[in-house]
Amino acid sequence: MNTHDLAAFIAVVDSGSIVQAANKLHLTQPAVTRRVQGLESLLGVQLLDRQSKPLRPSAAGREVYRKGRQMLEAESELMTSVNPATEPAGELRLGMPPYLADMMLATPVDRLRECFPRLSLRIQSTWSPGLTAAVENDMLDAAVVGFADGSTPPSSLVAHPFSRQPIRIVAAPSLGLPTRTDLKRLSGFSWVLSQNGCGMRSVLRRTMEASNLSFDVTVEAVGSELQLSLVARGAGVGMVTADLLERSSYRDRLKVLQVADFRTDVVGWLAYRPLPPRLEAPVALLLEELKKLPIASRF
Incomplete structure (x- = not known):
C-alpha cells in the first residue's frame, strides 16, 4: 500500500x-x-x-x-x-538493585525527567542477575548492576563501570567476635542478608561452601538499613557496602570485622544492549549522572 x-x-x-x-x-x-x-x-x-x-x-x-x-x-x-536528532520520547525501561534505589531515584532519575520530559521512565528494582537477564532478553533497555570484583556483565551487553565499593562484614559488639577473624569462625554464627538473588550473598555463600563451611542465613530482609538494624541488635552477622555503612544511622553500634579470607569489592556497572537512537542521549546522561554519585568517587 x-x-x-x-x-x-x-x-x-x-x-x-x-x-x-x-x-x-x-x-x-x-x-x-x-x-x-x-x-x-x-x-x-x-x-x-x-x-x-x-x-x-x-x-x-x-x-x-x-x-x-x-x-x-x-x-x-x-x-x-530511529532519528537521533529527534527529541527522545516513549519509554525508557530501567532496572536497578535495591541497595542503589534510594540514590538512583534522587539526582540521576530527576535529571532524566528534567532533560527529557517526553520520556516515560519504567523502573524495576531487583537483584543484578535478574536485571542482567532482563536486559539480555529485551525486557529492560538498561540496568544498573553490581558485580563482585573480577566479574563483569555478559559480553553481549555494552557495559560501563562507574563505581567501586569495598564490602564490609559487620556484627554487634555483643557477639564477642574479634576484629580480626576468618570465615571459619564466622561459620559458627548466623547471617542477616538480602534474599537469594543478591550477587554479594552468592559470592559469600560460594566462598564458604568451597571451604566446606556452614552458611546459615537466619534473617532475610530487604534494604540495608533494616538489615543493619537487625545486626546491631545481635540477630547475626551482616554484609554491606562501605558507602551504605557510612550513611547508616546504626554505624556507631556496629563493629567492622577484618575477615582474612574474604575481601572483595562490588563494582557498579551500567549495562545495556545496543540502543535505538532515541535512547542514546538519555542513557549517556544517566551514565554521566551515575559517575557523579558519592559512591563513584572510589572507582
Whole structure:
C-alpha cells in the first residue's frame, strides 16, 4: 500500500474537499483525486460519498480512515524512533538493585525527567542477575548492576563501570567476635542478608561452601538499613557496602570485622544492549549522572 495515497484520502476526509486537501498537501487537485482513486482500486471499495457536500467517507471509508490514521501515526513514530536528532520520547525501561534505589531515584532519575520530559521512565528494582537477564532478553533497555570484583556483565551487553565499593562484614559488639577473624569462625554464627538473588550473598555463600563451611542465613530482609538494624541488635552477622555503612544511622553500634579470607569489592556497572537512537542521549546522561554519585568517587 502506498501511504501517500492513504494520506491523501485522510486529508480529503479531514477537510471535506478535494480542493482543500490539495492545498494542504501542496498537490494539484487531479493528483489528489488520482491518489484517492488508486487507494479505492487497491482496496476494491468506494471510500467517499461523492454526492455529499462536504465530502464524507462511505461506511467502508470510515473504517479505512480510522485504521489509516493509526497506520500513519505508527509510521511517524517509527521514523522518529530511529532519528537521533529527534527529541527522545516513549519509554525508557530501567532496572536497578535495591541497595542503589534510594540514590538512583534522587539526582540521576530527576535529571532524566528534567532533560527529557517526553520520556516515560519504567523502573524495576531487583537483584543484578535478574536485571542482567532482563536486559539480555529485551525486557529492560538498561540496568544498573553490581558485580563482585573480577566479574563483569555478559559480553553481549555494552557495559560501563562507574563505581567501586569495598564490602564490609559487620556484627554487634555483643557477639564477642574479634576484629580480626576468618570465615571459619564466622561459620559458627548466623547471617542477616538480602534474599537469594543478591550477587554479594552468592559470592559469600560460594566462598564458604568451597571451604566446606556452614552458611546459615537466619534473617532475610530487604534494604540495608533494616538489615543493619537487625545486626546491631545481635540477630547475626551482616554484609554491606562501605558507602551504605557510612550513611547508616546504626554505624556507631556496629563493629567492622577484618575477615582474612574474604575481601572483595562490588563494582557498579551500567549495562545495556545496543540502543535505538532515541535512547542514546538519555542513557549517556544517566551514565554521566551515575559517575557523579558519592559512591563513584572510589572507582
